Amino acid sequence: MQAAAPPAFALEDVTVRFGGITALEGVSLEVPAGSVVGVIGPNGAGKTTLFNVACGFVRPESGAVVRDGAAITGLRPHHLPRHRMARTLQGLGLFERVPVLENVMVGADHGARAGFWSSLLALPRSAASERDLRERALATLVELGIEEYADRLPGSLPYAVRKRVALARALVGEPDLLLLDEPASGLSDEEMDSLGSEILALKQRASVMLVEHHMDLVMRVCDTIVVLDFGRVIARGTPEEVREDPAVLAAYLGDASDHTDAPSGAPDPAAAPR
Numbered sequence: 472m473q474a475a476a477p478p479a480f481a482l483e484d485v486t487v488r489f490g491g492i493t494a495l496e497g498v499s500l501e502v503p504a505g506s507v508v509g510v511i512g513p514n515g516a517g518k519t520t521l522f523n524v525a526c527g528f529v530r531p532e533s534g535a536v537v538r539d540g541a542a543i544t545g546l547r548p549h550h551l552p553r554h555r556m557a558r559t560l561q562g563l564g565l566f567e568r569v570p571v572l573e574n575v576m577v578g579a580d581h582g583a584r585a586g587f588w589s590s591l592l593a594l595p596r597s598a599a600s601e602r603d604l605r606e607r608a609l610a611t612l613v614e615l616g617i618e619e620y621a622d623r624l625p626g627s628l629p630y631a632v633r634k635r636v637a638l639a640r641a642l643v644g645e646p647d648l649l650l651l652d653e654p655a656s657g658l659s660d661e662e663m664d665s666l667g668s669e670i671l672a673l674k675q676r677a678s679v680m681l682v683e684h685h686m687d688l689v690m691r692v693c694d695t696i697v698v699l700d701f702g703r704v705i706a707r708g709t710p711e712e713v714r715e716d717p718a719v720l721a722a723y724l725g726d727a728s729d730h731t732d733a734p735s736g737a738p739d740p741a742a743a744p745r
């Protein structure tokens with residue numbers, strides 16, 4: 472009998488403390504290959520910290536970060552490409568004085584450079600690799616329907632387009648694991664709809680872990696949802712299972728500060744402060 476393939480990504484028993492504050496305690500999650508896993512939870516639950524552990528911004532006090540069955544716990548954000556991972560951040564991090572196409576090319580640069588020494592010495596790319604990189608970046612813009620903005624500066628573009636540029640930059644390196652931090656923030660309902668379709672389409676070629684506040688999106692695109700509260704996993708399961716879970720409803724009931732957090736169908740979170 473063949474052994475089951477390891478998940479594309481996992482956090483195993485991760486604990487993170489900031490001084491006296493325990494941001495994550497014994498948190499485990501798995502992202503099976505080809506699936507979309509959502510991480511939700513009330514304000515302060517530990518979502519951002521979990522995301523930061525996954526992409527190497529924060530090193531856990533204990534526990535492991537595992538990629539395709541191999542521990543990569545000490546990873547740093549600039550190591551993501553070598554693990555075929557990419558991330559988008561809430562802050563987007565676009566270079567404002569550089570046209571969109573070049574912004575996207577940066578995302579694949581590590582693969583296109585002629586090698587370690589030319590990267591180190593910042594030697595120009597060969598004409599062929601530059602051309603190849605441009606083509607890949609343009610193809611990614613086409614895929615996301617924003618090729619018309621290739622020569623524009625990010626600052627001159629609507630926020631939803633800027634978010635797509637950031638997604639294009641993550642995708643151009645052809646990662647097979649994407650980490651998305653609040654991809655829907657700042658989007659209109661219609662834009663969120665298109666984002667949902669894009670995430671579902673991404674499943675063809677990548678596994679996805681997303682941290683997100685917007686329940687409609689999470690419920691629509693995720694195969695599995697992990698719910699955090701006070702730094703611990705309080706529930707995990709399919710969207711239907713999580714929506715019905717009393718522990719989840721109770722956690723959100725106590726979170727009176729942000730209505731967008733509430734799973735749809737949950738009672739008004741302002742009704743019962745914790």
Ligand SMILES: Nc1ncnc2c1ncn2[C@@H]1O[C@H](COP(=O)(O)OP(=O)(O)OP(=O)(O)O)[C@@H](O)[C@H]1O
Pocket residue numbers: 489490492493494512513514515516517518519520521
């Ligand atoms: N750098 C830090 N230093 C000290 N405490 C921190 C730090 N980062 C996070 N925390 C604390 O860790 C806990 C988890 O925070 P985190 O930002 O991960 O939660 P969150 O679920 O992302 O919250 P939100 O939805 O409000 O963004 C909170 O109590 C927070 O105050």
